[in-house]
Amino acid sequence: MKKILLIAAMAVMLxxxxxxxxxxxxxxxxxLEGTVTLMNDAGxxxxxxxxxxxxxxxxxxxxxxxxxxxxxxDQPLAMIFLEPGKITVAGEKNEALKITGxxxxxxxxxxxxxxxxxxxxxxxxxxxxxxxxxxxxMKGTIAEAMDANLDxxxxxxLLTSLMNEWNGDAIIAKLDQFSPAVRETKLAGEIREHAExxxxxxxxxKYVDIILPDAEGNEIALSSVVGEGKYVLLDFWASWCGPxxxxxxxxxxxxxxxxxxxxxxxxxxxxxxxxxxxxxxADNKMTWINVAAMNDEEQKATKAYAIQSIPSNFLIGPDGTxxxxxxRGDDVKAKLAELIDK
Numbered sequence: 001m002k003k004i005l006l007i008a009a010m011a012v013m014l015x016x017x018x019x020x021x022x023x024x025x026x027x028x029x030x031x032l033e034g035t036v037t038l039m040n041d042a043g044x045x046x047x048x049x050x051x052x053x054x055x056x057x058x059x060x061x062x063x064x065x066x067x068x069x070x071x072x073x074d075q076p077l078a079m080i081f082l083e084p085g086k087i088t089v090a091g092e093k094n095e096a097l098k099i100t101g102x103x104x105x106x107x108x109x110x111x112x113x114x115x116x117x118x119x120x121x122x123x124x125x126x127x128x129x130x131x132x133x134x135x136x137x138m139k140g141t142i143a144e145a146m147d148a149n150l151d152x153x154x155x156x157x158l159l160t161s162l163m164n165e166w167n168g169d170a171i172i173a174k175l176d177q178f179s180p181a182v183r184e185t186k187l188a189g190e191i192r193e194h195a196e197x198x199x200x201x202x203x204x205x206k207y208v209d210i211i212l213p214d215a216e217g218n219e220i221a222l223s224s225v226v227g228e229g230k231y232v233l234l235d236f237w238a239s240w241c242g243p244x245x246x247x248x249x250x251x252x253x254x255x256x257x258x259x260x261x262x263x264x265x266x267x268x269x270x271x272x273x274x275x276x277x278x279x280x281x282a283d284n285k286m287t288w289i290n291v292a293a294m295n296d297e298e299q300k301a302t303k304a305y306a307i308q309s310i311p312s313n314f315l316i317g318p319d320g321t322x323x324x325x326x327x328r329g330d331d332v333k334a335k336l337a338e339l340i341d342k
Contacts, residue, residue, distance in 0.1 A: 020084065021061045021062055021063055021084050022059065022060070022061050022062075022084060023059070023060060023061070023062050023082060023083065023084055023085060023086075023087060024057065024058070024059050024085075024086050024087070025038070025047075025057070025058040025059075025070075025080065025087045025088075025089060026055075026056075026057050026086065026087070026088055026089070027051075027054075027055060027056045027057070027058075027070075027088075027089035027090070028054055028055050028088075028089070028090050029051075029054050029055075029077075029089060029090065029091055029092065029093055029097065030054050030091070030092040030093065031054065031092055031093035031094070032051050032054045032056075032072055032093050033051050033054070034050075034051055034072060034073040035048060035049070035050055035051060035072070035073060036048070036049055036051055036056045036058065036070060036071065036072050036077070037070075037071050037072075037074075038058050038060075038068050038069070038070055038071075038080070038082075039068060039069045039071065040066060040067075040068050040082070041066050041067045041068065046060060046068070047059065047060045051072070061084075062082050062083055062084055064184070064185050064186065065081060065082065065083040065104065065152070065153035065182075065185060066081075066082050066153070066185075066186075066187075067079060067080070067081060067082065067153075067157065068080045068081075068082040070089065072093070077089075077093075077097060078097045078099055079099075080099055080105065081099075081102065081104035081105050081108060081152075081153055081154055081157070083102050083103075083104055083105075083152070083153060084102075085101060085102040086101045086102075087099065087100070087101040087102055087105055088100050088101045096112070103149070103151070103152045103154070104149070104152045104153045104154035104157075105154075107145060107148070107149050107152070107154045107155075108154050110145075111141060111142075111145045114141055115138060115141060118134060118137055118138050118141065119138070121134055122134045122135065122138070142158055142161060142162060143158075143162060145158055146158035146159055146162065146174075150177050150178045150179060150182070151178070151179045151181075151182065152179075152182065153182065153185065153187070155178065155182070156178060156182055156185065156187055156188060156191070157187070159171075159174060159175065159191060160187070160191065163191070163194075163195070163308075164308045164309060167198060167199070167202045168195040168196060168197070168198035168199030168200075168202060168306075169195075169199060171191065171194070171195035171198065172192065172195045172196075172199075175188060175191055175192060175195065194306050194308075195306075197303060197304060197305065197306040198306035200304075201304075201305050201306055201314060201322060201325070202322070202325075203322050203323065203324060203325055204321065204322065205321070205322050206320050206321060206322075207222065207226060207234070207314065207316045207320050207321070207322055208304045208305065209221060209222050209223040210222050210268075210300075210301040210304060210305075212268060212291035212292060212293055212301060213291060213292065214289070214290060214291050214292075215274075215277075215278055215281070215290065215292075220266075220289060220291055222234065222266050225264050225266050225289060226316050226318075226320055227318065228318050229262045229318055230262045230263070230264055230318055231258075231262060231263050231264070231315060231316070231317060231318065231323075231336060231339060231340065232263075232264045232265070232266055232315070232316045233251075233263070233264070233265045233266070233313055233314070233315050233316075233327075233332065234266050234268065234305070234313060234314040234315075234316060235251065235265055235266070235267045235268065235311065235312075235313040236268045236270060236302065236305070236307050236310050236311065236312045236313065237267060237268070237269060237270070237310055237311050238269055238270040238271045238277075238310060239269070239271050239276045239277055239279070239280035240271065240276070241270075241310050241311065243310075243311055244310055244311040245280070245284070247311050247328065247329070248284045248286070249284075250328075250329050250330060250332060250333070251265060251286075251332065252284065252285055252286070253333065254332045254333045254336060255287070255288055257333060257336075258333075258336045258340060259288075261340050261341075262318075262340065263336055263340070264288060264289065265288035265289065266288075266289050266291070267286060267288060267289065267290045267291070268291055268292070268293055268301060268302075269290065269291070269292040269293070269294075270292075270293055270294075270299075270302065270310060271292060271294065272294060274292070274294070277290075277292055311326075311328075312325075312326060313325065313326060313327060313332075315327060315332075315335060317339070323335075323339065
């Protein structure tokens, strides 16, 4: 009898846990037909349902909050913050849908509405000063929304869009303001790992050594270049990156001016195709050290330097200290003139 009661109690507990973490997504989208699919942030389909008269229902469990993509017949429809509760999707096909019902989704919809109104003013602004002020206001709405959502996944998601301009200590300080439940999510762990790597690559920190292959397959260590009397620019780029290609003429000019005075470039390509990489090097007179991070193992280099976007660069001094980062245009030449020609 005791055994039967124990099994029954366990069954009740399992049922309660399932209900606690369960979500239901109810949709009413004009013009929608066929099938809707929910894909998690790992790219796996986790739920599917038929559409009848524009209506559908998806159900499942969310052990922790995450982002999911709602699609219709393989066409993206909307991004949903997947968390326990009842989530509603409403609107018309081929239009921006409203996702509501839980804290993260309500907050996301509210921010989208506010930013849409701001963007309308941006496009009708009469001067560059006015547009800049509106752009600053737009950025401010993200920070405000993040601070208003420190208890849910939406706030954490907004942190990822702001932290590229912050140093590692600032990221960790903000992360620690989130609720314990949010700090325990997978995304929070990834942000903390990124912040720790960023702390190691902030100005004033010692560089992190990386070893990558050149176009002939020879492995070249960054440490083989850094040393007494040398300033080395560690430059992350790719041939498909427009802003990266715009920076190349400035790098070529700086290299020509300062190479004989101890300046070197250790260029790390993030191209996925070797031919595109080699063609870019030849066409743009990139005569400095060029290596590539083309597979998962080699892309540990981007993780070591907390690379979120390119171009990204780090100027390393003779003693191995990072003396500047993310120099653009003539800033490279100006910084080298300050350091070498002083």
